[in-house]
Amino acid sequence: MSDHYGHVRVEQIKPQGEDAEKEAVASPDPSSITATTGTDASPGKQRGRGHSKPVPCVKAAPDWPLRGTAAPAVINLNNPGFERALQVKGSGSLLHGQSETNGNYLINRGPLETRREDGQSRKRRPVTVDTSKAKTSLEALKMSIKQLKWKEFPLGRRAPCDIYWHGVSFHDNENIVSGQVNKFPGMLEMLRKINMSRAVRTMQELFPEEYDFYPRSWILPEEYQLFTAQIRLIKEKDAAVNPTFIVKPDGGSQGDGIYLIRDPADLKLVVGSQAKQAVVQEYIPKPLLIDKLKFDIRLYVLIKSLEPLEIYIAKEGLTRFCTEPYQEPSQKNLSHVFMHLTNYSLNVHSGNFVHSDSQNTGSKRTLSSVLYRLAAKGVDIKRVWSDIIALVIKTVIAVVPELKVYYQADIPPGKPGPTCFQILGFDILLMKNLKPVLLEVNSNPSMRIEHEQEVAPGVFEFVPSPVDEEVKVGVIRDTLRLMDPFHKKPVMSSQDKSKGFEHREDIQMDGEPDSRSPDENQPSLCLKQVYPKYTKQFNHLRLVERIANLFIRFLGVKGNMRLGPTAFRTFIRTCKLSSSNFTMASVDILYIDITRRWAAAAADSREAGMGLQAFVEAFFYLAGRRFRSLPSREQVVSLLELCEAQLGPQSEDRRSLSCGRAPPPRAVKTQTPCLTYSQLASPAPQRRAASQDNRPLQALKPRTLRASVEN
Secondary structure, three states: OOOOOOOOOHHHHOOOOHHHHHHHHHOOOOOOOOOOOOOOOOOOOOOOOOOOOOOOOOOOOOOOOOOOOOOOOOOOOOOOOOOOOEEOOOOOOEEOOOOOEEOOEEOOOOOOEEEOOOOOEEEOOOOEEEEEEOHHHHHHHHHHHHHHOOEEEOOOOOOOOOEEEEOOOHHHOOOOOOOEEOOOOOHHHHOOHHHHHHHHHHHHHHOOOOOOOOOOEEEEOOOHHHHHHHHHHHHHHOOOOOOOEEEEEOOOOOOOOOEEEOOHHHOOOEEOOEEOOEEEEEOOOOEOEEOOEEEEEEEEEEEEEOOOOEEEEEOOOEEEEOOOOOOOOOOOOOOOHHHHOOOHHHHOOOOOOOOOOOOOOOOEEEHHHHHHHHHHOOOOHHHHHHHHHHHHHHHHHHHHHHHHHHHHHHOOOOOOOOEEOEEEEEEEEEEOOOOEEEEEEEOOOOOOOEEEEEEEOOEEEEEEOHHHHHHHHHHHHHHHHHOOOOOOOOOOOHHHHHOOOOOHHHOOOOOOHHHOOOOOOOOOOOEEEEEOOOHHHHHHHOHHHHHHHHHHHOOOOOOOOOEOHHHHHHHHHHOOOOEOOEOHHHHHHHHHHHHHHHHHHOOOOOOOOEOHHHHHHHHHHHHHHHOOOOOHHHHHHHHHHHHHHHHHHHOOOOOOOOOOOOOOOOOOOOOOOOOOHHHHOOOOOOOOOOOOOOOOOOOOOOOOOOOOOOO
């Protein structure tokens, strides 16, 4: 990184005022990002097998709020002299004791104690965790369970467990009817490169200025002609422009199959006799450098629930460095993967890879050590962190609609089943101007706390990685603490439920409840709640989720993920969207045209009908037809309000975004007319043919897809 930021004294980034008080409560060390070396003295901290050195004690990145949001003062609830009296903001009233509610939050004792009616306290049974499917996260999971003093079942058990930890997908164990599973149905499919690109594109069409953090992308092979035409246009306008593109296989992981191109003719479209599905993206040519090396950020994000939507971000993460000094891409260096690709699984095979026990040296470092380096050069790291939080929330909002469709298909309302949560791995690149760019999201981020090392010529063994352990064990441990079934969950009022947390920030305690430890014997949580905490800033983006609610309502059959022609007609009739100018025959033509195009784009789909993304396309078309005079986003909002009004009080409230669904309206028995081929011309305008916002859509991937992928 260049030195044009100048230099500042370290004292400039030390917390002041309320921030200083907050740091004093959280840790005896008042420094902000600085890291010290020594043993971790927190209770319950255990060393992994074979460890002979103390693990570096890494201070987490400061718990900064979003820009424009004041951080509340922190009161140490564990202080013996504190009366545990809390004031509700704006009410002037005090809450006392251990079981009074304060708005959304319940103040209670630690999870290791319960209260009997006679006032006596007794220990509750330990939380049980099934680790039989944990795969590569097993070591970190074992350490976390040991620190929490919970009970592990490494081979499973007949009786139900409280938590099931799967290694790949929700379907690792098909016979779970209760408890909590650390995977959502459909997350593996949803975060594949193509599906992720489609979800973000839909949001870019509605909110182009909000979703500019995702590189311009094309889906192969279906958009090959569009890609070549647009690149040819760019070069014709300016012959000096020669952009670089990165090609990522749809189901690839750990950097496998990724390559760079400058000419569309270099695309590898066919593997054997089959077309290769991939995403080609604009390559970011000016990344931020440290020590002349390109790097990316691996940030761990917990989705605690879909209804209500709860998102947590780990305050400490990893930075993975390339092992060859960076140069802007040219025809000569396109194949230099150690220069351009930050994937750990690739660079670990480089002769320049440095394994280090220190948090701020080597080819893998902590996020806080990098932020400290940037702050020392005058970078506004509060703003960088704020932008990263916004990127994470917006990305999750983009994928949630389809996740809800998968959820209701696997766990329909009324069917016994577990609840779900999941840790995701966000890979983020900082540009030279400090703008964060989303590279991808991994449904199965690696939770290994050891690395393979050659200890003798040709002899490899796994050795501990202190940096990985410090970050990953904390993430898993605190995820388990948040999912503790015996810990009292926040209590929502009926008004909060009906408004989807719109006013949640108006009900606060004099402290930050999401970072307070659920267990007084454990350190404060390393996971920071960012949603619904920042609902007001982002709730307007959840338009597609409201469309998904309509889609789920009309699915009809439990476990189904696609609308049939009768259900689509029922949707049109119930919402009164047909007219003399748009007859039911036109509705049938629209349905057939869209579903056929999507089915042709995904020949491996085993389910017939209209999937969610196809329904979204149809909804956009109907909105444009009905409200032609309005801007495109206002067209969608207006049609949503019209449909929700027509569905009446039986419909889901537009802000109550439920995973379940109301009983579908009675289907109208009508016969789909026989249509000639000439009648199948799509009435939908080809909005997506001329620009990046305009793209042909493709059918959903079948939810039966399985893969053992770890990134």
